[in-house]
Amino acid sequence: MERNDHAMTAIRDHLGIHADALVLRERRGMVLASNVANAATPHFKARDFDFAAELARATGGAELTSTHARHIPVGQASGPGGLGYRQPVNPSLDGNTVELAVEQMAFSENAVRHQTSLTLLNRKISGLQRAIRGE
Template sequence: MNIFPQSIHSLEQALSTSTLKQRVLSSNIANVETPNYKSKQVDFKAVLENATNNQSMASYKTNATHISFGSETTQLNPSIKVNNTTTNKPNGNNVDMDFEMAELAKNQLWYNAVTERINGKFNSLRTVISDGR
């Protein structure tokens, strides 16, 4: 029996993806001077596009152009991709510190927004449980 709405599970996945992205970005920044280190990125967009293209997430749609989403929890696992296409430094390292810091800031904003949203969901549940008191 699932007592939480689907939206909480979706937000949980968003938080997990953001946490993974934070770890990958931190690793890139920590290895900015490591010879032959190749930067890594979390590729969640490709996983989401693959799921929507395969129609593995089915739901009721009011318009044919709407994206389908399932009533059951669909586990979308992001992958980590290594960037072997560029070399920014003579030592073979391709970590661009400006890019990594910008991505870190974007990820922090995303994490904060998702955290606020999930807090709102739990506050709504708390209000329902306490009969609105």
């Protein structure tokens, strides 16, 4: 059993940050999709999380700081999984904080980055398969 644990650790180390990033990108995509789906729901509060901080937390790295005024500050993250509330630029009269253009752009960017993480992870796995086959 110890040998299997060592092998799994070696594979996990080889895959690196890409596996963690893929899981977080998927989770963020669901949060952003929920925001878009509730764009017309009165009093709905748009949610998001600081991807870089969550990735650092997942990989045991140091906590990162935001570099742009529209990033969600780490200190504001609350609730399950570090979810925080997005601060709207133009809040609606019905109390909904979803700004459709912001959410769509964040969703599109996340989708592109998700695909990039998936591509990098697939390349790592292909490399492992070639090594196992002795190519």
